[in-house]
Amino acid sequence: MKLRINGTTFRVEAHPLERLLDVLRIQCKLTGTKEGCGEGECGACTVLLDGEPVNACLVPVAHAEGRSITTIEGLGGTEGSHPLQRSFVEQGAAQCGFCTPGMLISASVIPAGARREEIRCALAGNLCRCTGYSAVYRAVELARAKRARRRAR
């Protein structure tokens, strides 16, 4: 089976019912995507499937075949070069950091210039047990506002 992940084609041999999460972490060694609850509640395993956030723990790998998958490694990688990642660092939006990759992936599809309420709704499926939501919302808000300003120029 061929998977298109972060613009690269990966060849994997996997049972079609295998969770996309396990294939990413175990076979593709893309361990940036985390497993929290394993039942679609926490959002730690959020990835983009054709540009839409989904919980990788609830996606059979068969459903990802032939579609475009984006993981945290494809966003800004370990260098943390994505504007959202830099904003998270600047605003202290990560404490233990376990929810952060999922938060960043969900935040990456929030439109530029989004208001606080839209940001809260877009991140409602991502739980932070250190309860650092305010800093997360602030980081996303600032990064999205910057992006809107860049676009306006």
Add this chain to the structure above:
Amino acid sequence: MTTWTSPAISSMRLERPRSLAHALDLLEADRGLTPMAGCTDLYVGIHFGSLKQRRFLDLQPLASLRKIQKRPDGTLVLGALVTYSQCLDSPLVARALPMLASAAKEIGGVQIRNRGTLGGNLGNASPAGDTLPVFLAADATVVLASARGVRRVPISQFFLGYRKTARRHNELITEIEVPPIAGKQWFRKVGTRAANAISKVVAAGVRGEGITFALGAVAPVAMRAYAAECALGSALPLSEAHRALRSEITPIDDLRSTAAYRARTACALLTQFWSETR
């Protein structure tokens, strides 16, 4: 690359049909085949080993079931694979069935809404399924297809018991038909938080020439509150409608709520429905 198979799924099998006709043939041939759509419920069961089923029919290849359409007679036709996100984005749903958009908005987080399907919500038949009271209040019809033909079941006859539906093993939910609705539509969900919470009580209603009011999580199945509707329709005092409602629901204590809270909340929702649709 190493091959790794998780123990939970190594004994499982996935059938991937080429067409709806192929899917129906596969269902006809194998009684133990379980249809699989957005996987938001199924995969919890698979991962935690609570699922007995071993053979699954993947509905994802059936693109024809993803459509939202309006027939010339005004009937809204929702394909079984329509996701909650699609409902939120659809101008047709916004116009013809706004209470479905209201329900979709409060289901899970965006990750669940991008995957969970209407057909899955109906087929799963959880008493707390959020779209179930909506379809009950809308007097919808469930379209069931099999290799032998198509059968239409009024939604009021679709839920037979706890997680039990009128769908036969060889049938697939293909569409939900919603007749044109005259009157104000209303939906409310009560849960622990606004998102990502399973309902403690959920209700939907229509108030026009007729009155429909349906509830979830107060009985083994999502249900129409016929006695309460009748009381409201006969202009009896609200207290009588509450009495009627209490007589027809059978809420339980569970990890999410208590029977007493659910009964009180169901009555409060009836009051809100009545005052907000005036």
